[in-house]
Amino acid sequence: MRPSAVxxxxxxxxxxxxxxxxxxxxxxxxxxxxxxxxxPTPRREPPRAVTRVALAGAYRGIYDLSAFAGGLGFxxxxxxxxxxxxxxxxxxxGSTLAGLRVLDIATTGTVEFHYGGPRFGFGGGIxxxxxxxxxxGGTLASVGALSVFRVGxxxxxxxxxxxxxxxxxxxxxxxxxxxxxxLDLEAQIQFGPVIWGPTLLLGWRF
Amino acid sequence: MxxxxxxxxxxxxxxxGLALVLACGDSLQQEELDCEEAVSHLEHCCPGFASGAxxxxxxxxxxxxIVPDLSIADSQCIRGESCGQLVxxxxxxxxxxxxxxxxxxxxxxxxxxxxx
Numbered sequence: 001m002r003p004s005a006v007x008x009x010x011x012x013x014x015x016x017x018x019x020x021x022x023x024x025x026x027x028x029x030x031x032x033x034x035x036x037x038x039x040p041t042p043r044r045e046p047p048r049a050v051t052r053v054a055l056a057g058a059y060r061g062i063y064d065l066s067a068f069a070g071g072l073g074f075x076x077x078x079x080x081x082x083x084x085x086x087x088x089x090x091x092x093x094g095s096t097l098a099g100l101r102v103l104d105i106a107t108t109g110t111v112e113f114h115y116g117g118p119r120f121g122f123g124g125g126i127x128x129x130x131x132x133x134x135x136x137g138g139t140l141a142s143v144g145a146l147s148v149f150r151v152g153x154x155x156x157x158x159x160x161x162x163x164x165x166x167x168x169x170x171x172x173x174x175x176x177x178x179x180x181x182x183l184d185l186e187a188q189i190q191f192g193p194v195i196w197g198p199t200l201l202l203g204w205r206f
Numbered sequence: 207m208x209x210x211x212x213x214x215x216x217x218x219x220x221x222x223g224l225a226l227v228l229a230c231g232d233s234l235q236q237e238e239l240d241c242e243e244a245v246s247h248l249e250h251c252c253p254g255f256a257s258g259a260x261x262x263x264x265x266x267x268x269x270x271x272i273v274p275d276l277s278i279a280d281s282q283c284i285r286g287e288s289c290g291q292l293v294x295x296x297x298x299x300x301x302x303x304x305x306x307x308x309x310x311x312x313x314x315x316x317x318x319x320x321x322x
Binding site: 099129135192 | 234235239241242247
């Protein structure tokens with residue numbers, strides 16, 4: 001650019017600015033309507049490590065025999081906002097109606113979906129099932145595959161979901177642990193029969 | 207390619223593990239379990255009942271098949287009876303007799319049911 005052109009350009013810029021400032025409002029570009037503030041997205045909680053312990057009670061059907069058993073359950077897992085994965089173990093000791101002792105031990109992996117208190121899930125694993133003979137005292141035992149469908153309710157999660165709307169900080173209250181209940185519907189494919197039945201777990205989550 | 211190979215390896219490993227798992231342990235046969243359950247019931251109901259004299263084993267050895275002393279029908283019948291009925295109907299005595307057949311003891315007449 002030549003030196004003489006600089007003042008000319010400067011004058012043009014000033015004139016343009018002055019004209020824009022003096023122009024009536026309707027000649028200005030229409031202002032864009034105020035944008036609606038985007039709805040705040042719920043804060044995603046990082047996955048939490050969860051430990052659960054429980055007392056368990058169960059019914060088992062094997063052919064035309066019935067057995068009732070009780071025992072302990074244990075779960076170790078990780079939960080995100082609505083889904084979690086668990087490793088589970090449980091041991092049940094009981095008897096058939098006529099008094100044959102039964103032992104049912106299982107380890108499973110489950111995926112669980114939860115929405116506040118209610119939850120459901122499914123999974124599979126390995127199960128040991130043994131029955132003590134009345135005649136010899138020996139044990140008939142089999143190890144097989146197990147499939148499980150579970151429904152449940154987490155009271156601590158339900159409480160935190162209920163108060164989160166009025167007290168956002170309470171949203172994390174469910175992380176502090178509380179009581180829960182699960183009903184497992186199981187089917188074991190053992191060496192011979194299918195052993196089936198529900199297992200009710202009542203416990204505490206940490 | 208590598209991922210497909212790994213998937214196949216995992217699938218084979220899983221299937222193999224499942225097959226191995228399913229092949230483990232005793233075969234839980236209804237004949238044996240029903241017989242054991244019936245013997246347990248007899249033990250509770252029949253004074254002096256020697257449960258060790260009954261065999262509830264189902265086993266095939268070549269052409270020979272060893273069957274439990276109590277059939278499924280007998281076992282189910284026994285489980286459906288009260289203790290009083292088992293004693294007064296003579297089921298306790300016949301069940302004990304059935305267990306003695308193998309040992310050269312008293313023999314039930316052919317075709318006679320233990321529980322009827």
